[in-house]
Amino acid sequence: MNARKASQLSAKGDEMEHQATERLPPKDLSANDSPRKAIQSVEIGVRVLRALMDCPRDGAHLRDVAEKSGLSRSQAHRYLLSFVNTGVVEQKVQNGRYALGEFSVRIGMAALARVEPVRIAGDNLASVLEELQTTGLLSVWGNYGPTVIRWIDGGLPLFTSLHVGSVLPLQASSTGILYLTHCSRALTRPVIAQERASGLVVSDDELERQIVQAREMGYATTQGTVVPGLSALSVPVLGSGNRLVATMSVLSRVQEKHFYSKPKIEKIRSAAIAASRAIGWQG
Amino acid sequence: MNARKASQLSAKGDEMEHQATERLPPKDLSANDSPRKAIQSVEIGVRVLRALMDCPRDGAHLRDVAEKSGLSRSQAHRYLLSFVNTGVVEQKVQNGRYALGEFSVRIGMAALARVEPVRIAGDNLASVLEELQTTGLLSVWGNYGPTVIRWIDGGLPLFTSLHVGSVLPLQASSTGILYLTHCSRALTRPVIAQERASGLVVSDDELERQIVQAREMGYATTQGTVVPGLSALSVPVLGSGNRLVATMSVLSRVQEKHFYSKPKIEKIRSAAIAASRAIGWQG
DNA sequence: GAAAAGAGTTGCATATTGTCCAACGAATAG
DNA sequence: CTATTCGTTGGACAATATGCAACTCTTTTC
Numbered sequence: 287m288n289a290r291k292a293s294q295l296s297a298k299g300d301e302m303e304h305q306a307t308e309r310l311p312p313k314d315l316s317a318n319d320s321p322r323k324a325i326q327s328v329e330i331g332v333r334v335l336r337a338l339m340d341c342p343r344d345g346a347h348l349r350d351v352a353e354k355s356g357l358s359r360s361q362a363h364r365y366l367l368s369f370v371n372t373g374v375v376e377q378k379v380q381n382g383r384y385a386l387g388e389f390s391v392r393i394g395m396a397a398l399a400r401v402e403p404v405r406i407a408g409d410n411l412a413s414v415l416e417e418l419q420t421t422g423l424l425s426v427w428g429n430y431g432p433t434v435i436r437w438i439d440g441g442l443p444l445f446t447s448l449h450v451g452s453v454l455p456l457q458a459s460s461t462g463i464l465y466l467t468h469c470s471r472a473l474t475r476p477v478i479a480q481e482r483a484s485g486l487v488v489s490d491d492e493l494e495r496q497i498v499q500a501r502e503m504g505y506a507t508t509q510g511t512v513v514p515g516l517s518a519l520s521v522p523v524l525g526s527g528n529r530l531v532a533t534m535s536v537l538s539r540v541q542e543k544h545f546y547s548k549p550k551i552e553k554i555r556s557a558a559i560a561a562s563r564a565i566g567w568q569g
Numbered sequence: 570m571n572a573r574k575a576s577q578l579s580a581k582g583d584e585m586e587h588q589a590t591e592r593l594p595p596k597d598l599s600a601n602d603s604p605r606k607a608i609q610s611v612e613i614g615v616r617v618l619r620a621l622m623d624c625p626r627d628g629a630h631l632r633d634v635a636e637k638s639g640l641s642r643s644q645a646h647r648y649l650l651s652f653v654n655t656g657v658v659e660q661k662v663q664n665g666r667y668a669l670g671e672f673s674v675r676i677g678m679a680a681l682a683r684v685e686p687v688r689i690a691g692d693n694l695a696s697v698l699e700e701l702q703t704t705g706l707l708s709v710w711g712n713y714g715p716t717v718i719r720w721i722d723g724g725l726p727l728f729t730s731l732h733v734g735s736v737l738p739l740q741a742s743s744t745g746i747l748y749l750t751h752c753s754r755a756l757t758r759p760v761i762a763q764e765r766a767s768g769l770v771v772s773d774d775e776l777e778r779q780i781v782q783a784r785e786m787g788y789a790t791t792q793g794t795v796v797p798g799l800s801a802l803s804v805p806v807l808g809s810g811n812r813l814v815a816t817m818s819v820l821s822r823v824q825e826k827h828f829y830s831k832p833k834i835e836k837i838r839s840a841a842i843a844a845s846r847a848i849g850w851q852g
Numbered sequence: 853g854a855a856a857a858g859a860g861t862t863g864c865a866t867a868t869t870g871t872c873c874a875a876c877g878a879a880t881a882g
Numbered sequence: 883c884t885a886t887t888c889g890t891t892g893g894a895c896a897a898t899a900t901g902c903a904a905c906t907c908t909t910t911t912c
Binding site: 323325326327347348349359360363367382 | 887888889890891897898899
């Protein structure tokens with residue numbers, strides 16, 4: 287089953303190489319892609335919706351929709367007609383412009399009901415871990431700081447004191463750095479204070495350096511600071527309004543010096559970005 | 570111009586007379602409707618989306634989608650494939666089921682942004698939250714009950730399981746009480762039934778008490794019933810004919826006993842009233 | 853434990869259906 | 883008034899969706 291599902295999900299990423307201004311020769315469509323047979327008209331229809339998504343409040347002209355979706359005016363008109371018939375798109379009586387309609391809202395509400403950040407982030411992390419053949423964890427903010435809520439074994443046998451429920455240090459874990467990066471001081475200050483009272487002290491300068499770096503790179507790393515012999519790379523999962531919802535971490539042994547290669551990092555990051563998008567983040 | 574637009578808009582309401590269980594003979598399609606030439610595949614595609622809209626939250630089987638949309642399995646599969654290719658629909662790797670995907674959320678949010686009430690209410694709420702230095706949310710009625718459509722961080726750092734897309738309980742949230750107060754039983758009854766089946770039971774007497782109170786006061790409150798440690802005050806945003814269009818909620822920590830002082834409550838209420846007036850409410 | 857039923861997926865021939873071109877009416881500009 | 887642009891529509895042709903049947907994999911049944 288997994289094989290079937292995998293092959294089918296992999297056939298996904300055909301990009302629209304036609305940007306906006308040129309009309310599509312039909313040859314291109316039949317030539318380049320689509321190893322699996324599907325309904326072209328539907329995919330074109332979605333292009334039309336995409337064109338309607340970022341348009342002024344008072345609606346888009348047919349002309350613009352046609353351009354953005356790479357269709358002729360007559361073609362675009364017919365697609366819009368079908369969407370109007372079904373209520374997905376509305377045509378304003380006043381100015382004749384087109385805009386997403388009531389049914390689009392209904393679709394969105396139905397889709398929203400399925401949004402479950404933790405589950406989605408967990409799924410994405412799990413598939414990355416399987417691919418990279420290693421182990422990782424998912425965290426969210428808990429009462430005492432970043433808290434491990436999922437621990438996913440993916441091939442790398444690790445024996446650590448970490449488990450579901452563990453609270454990670456803000457100052458000494460890659461996960462913690464992400465919370466420092468994305469959350470307000472009011473939230474993190476008391477936790478830091480308590481960590482320092484317990485003897486874990488990292489200088490403000492050093493923290494600031496790591497925060498800046500995390501913000502620039504889009505991820506954070508540590509080597510052996512939480513569990514000796516274990517290094518980690520953590521990426522943020524963001525929600526609407528750039529709110530930090532969770533973090534995904536991928537672990538490895540510190541011996542494997544160059545475990546976190548560019549392509550691997552990209553894989554991890556894109557998993558987090560995909561999860562973020564799925565829960566409403568507009569990057 | 571108006572004549573043209575009118576004729577074209579009038580050609581809209583062709584109903585789907587095929588309910589759900591029968592497969593459509595192609596003859597019927599070409600025979601009965603569609604005086605204006607459009608893209609059949611798109612309208613069929615929307616039928617598939619409609620089938621996905623009212624399905625269990627963990628996705629629908631291909632079989633059920635096919636039935637509900639009146640297509641054969643192979644046909645339904647191809648439509649779903651196209652939607653999966655475009656991100657409108659997602660296929661769960663685990664169980665192979667289909668459900669509305671990330672792009673559907675984007676479409677819905679784009680459509681929502683064009684809805685005047687939502688925009689106005691969101692703006693008003695945002696300015697109140699900034700003034701009160703706290704966090705709040707906007708809800709509208711969705712497929713499974715009151716649904717969070719905006720989450721506005723305004724100073725109070727809160728980490729909860731709540732997010733854009735969360736469905737709030739009717740019986741246990743201040744938002745829910747408002748829907749019970751202003752909406753018909755026909756709308757709310759099935760949701761309440763499902764909540765009670767899931768174990769969330771508040772007695773009818775207690776609900777009635779809260780409803781009466783909400784109607785008198787013009788707002789509703791709860792303390793820690795949705796998210797432990799978090800209390801909320803919600804006010805209704807009404808449209809023409811006293812229809813409940815949305816709700817605005819302001820959050821605070823339960824520790825801050827007297828957060829909701831008279832003047833603060835008045836600020837929140839007047840923001841909601843202003844929004845209501847702006848969208849046609851005649852108070 | 854093997855067979856049967858059910859689910860999801862795919863190939864292929866056919867004709868239904870979308871595409872392109874051109875044209876029309878209406879509005880706006882020059 | 884003429885010229886241009888825009889939304890819309892008709893018709894011939896060819897691309898494309900359809901329906902059937904088969905295949906794989908899973909689940910159920912006996």
